[in-house]
Amino acid sequence: MSTEEEFGETSQPPPVRVPSPTRVRSRSxxxxxxxxxxxxxxxxxxxxxxxxxxxxxxxxxxxxxxxxxxxxxxxxxxxxxxxxxxxxxxxxxxxxxxxxxxxxxxxxxxxxxxxxxxxxxxxxxxxxxxxxxxxxxxxxxxxxxxxxxxxxCIQCLKQRREKKEVSREQAAKDLEELERRREELEALLLEENV
Missing domain, CATH: 1.20.1440 (de novo design (two linked rop proteins))
Structure with a gap:
């Protein structure tokens, strides 16, 4: 009798569920x-x-x-x-x-x-x-x-903050896209394990 059968383990490990990161809320x-x-x-x-x-x-x-x-x-x-x-x-x-x-x-x-x-x-x-x-x-x-x-030169400050806001919004969109893609891959992985 193998050690896997003694402890009731199967040949495939259960899928690891990683908690999803918190959504980035964009503040204006x-x-x-x-x-x-x-x-x-x-x-x-x-x-x-x-x-x-x-x-x-x-x-x-x-x-x-x-x-x-x-x-x-x-x-x-x-x-x-x-x-x-x-x-x-x-x-x-x-x-x-x-x-x-x-x-x-x-x-x-x-x-x-x-x-x-x-x-x-x-x-x-x-x-x-x-x-x-x-x-x-x-x-x-x-x-x-x-x-x-x-x-x-307040206009320079405004333009700098606008660029920062645009890059923050783009990073939030990229993060949401990556999270959506991760969920799709997890679902695919669960289908393969079944």
Missing amino acids: DPFLIVCRCFSLVTAITALLCVAVNVLSAVLCFYHAKDIFGGIFRCYAVVIALFVAVAETEWSFITKFWKVLEYWVGRGMLQIFVAVMTRAYPQVERQDLILLQEISSYLLLGCGLIYIICGVL
Whole structure:
């Protein structure tokens, strides 16, 4: 009688079950969340400037007393739309207008739109004047914050953290893929043992 038969052991060892590693939970970086929220606020403010300038242009053309003011407002609408689209950081925009890739350039464009919205021409309606002031001062503030942050190299910090977040997300995806593959191989191994 062999020692395996004495102890009741079979010729094949039982499969070893390795506990699965804990899933990596990706936490968003609070700094990047603040940057995204600020970008959203800036885009909404630029769209508010678009609305104000459209209303002002319509009033200028409707009364036909200030054609040049209406044309000025049309340019302000186009540039404000461009500011809102630039906040999406769409690669098509930054590819052709490299200055908008940098926060200082983006801030200067926002200040320009704020001044265009506020400065010329004045309309008689008080509600529109109030809306002009609110939108222009908000966009002016956003532009100043962009310029200050650009000068202080906060943009470099943001880009570094974005790269780290992308690499962390990729590592988590790779880990999940490896775990899924391991489970498939374990299932295959159990089928062969049966």
